[in-house]
Amino acid sequence: MKTRNLxxxxxxxxxxxxxxxxxxxxxxxxFIVGALAIFAGILFKLSLLEFLIVLLWTGLVISAEFFxxxxxxxxxxxxxxxxxxxxxxxxLCASAVFILAVLAVASGIMIFLxxxxxxxxxxxxxx
Numbered sequence: 001m002k003t004r005n006l007x008x009x010x011x012x013x014x015x016x017x018x019x020x021x022x023x024x025x026x027x028x029x030x031f032i033v034g035a036l037a038i039f040a041g042i043l044f045k046l047s048l049l050e051f052l053i054v055l056l057w058t059g060l061v062i063s064a065e066f067f068x069x070x071x072x073x074x075x076x077x078x079x080x081x082x083x084x085x086x087x088x089x090x091x092l093c094a095s096a097v098f099i100l101a102v103l104a105v106a107s108g109i110m111i112f113l114x115x116x117x118x119x120x121x122x123x124x125x126x127x
Contacts (some may be wrong), residue, residue: 020066026097030065034058037108046114053111057104064100067092 004012020027041054071093077088 009047020069024065027062027065027069030062030101034062040112043109044112044119046111046115048110053107057100057107061097061100061104064097068097 021031037054037058040050046054072090075089079086
């Protein structure tokens with residue numbers, strides 16, 4: 001494999017992100033949900049630790065979705081017709097993304113719920 005410089009590596013990475021965003025619905029969804037979580041973190045003025053946790057979960061879920069997509073594309077290129085083994089591999093990859101997404105949502109609830117409750121409390125007291 002050819003050795004690449006840093007700029008080429010970054011260019012290829014950005015091309016992959018662009019392709020994923022343009023072609024894969026789930027990647028778009030993960031990016032939108034992640035952006036909303038980050039925006040909410042800014043809006044609620046999360047602590048540094050809380051914000052880092054939100055960023056970490058966002059990055060993990062989006063990265064897992066990219067790995068899942070890459071593995072699916074590689075398997076599709078390898079074998080065009082149905083294979084029970086390939087189905088299991090694809091299901092396992094999708095399961096990994098699902099598990100991370102569920103854990104991210106659970107963490108998000110634990111982080112954001114106290115802030116939401118405090119905001120509602122302020123709105124009720126101010127009304």
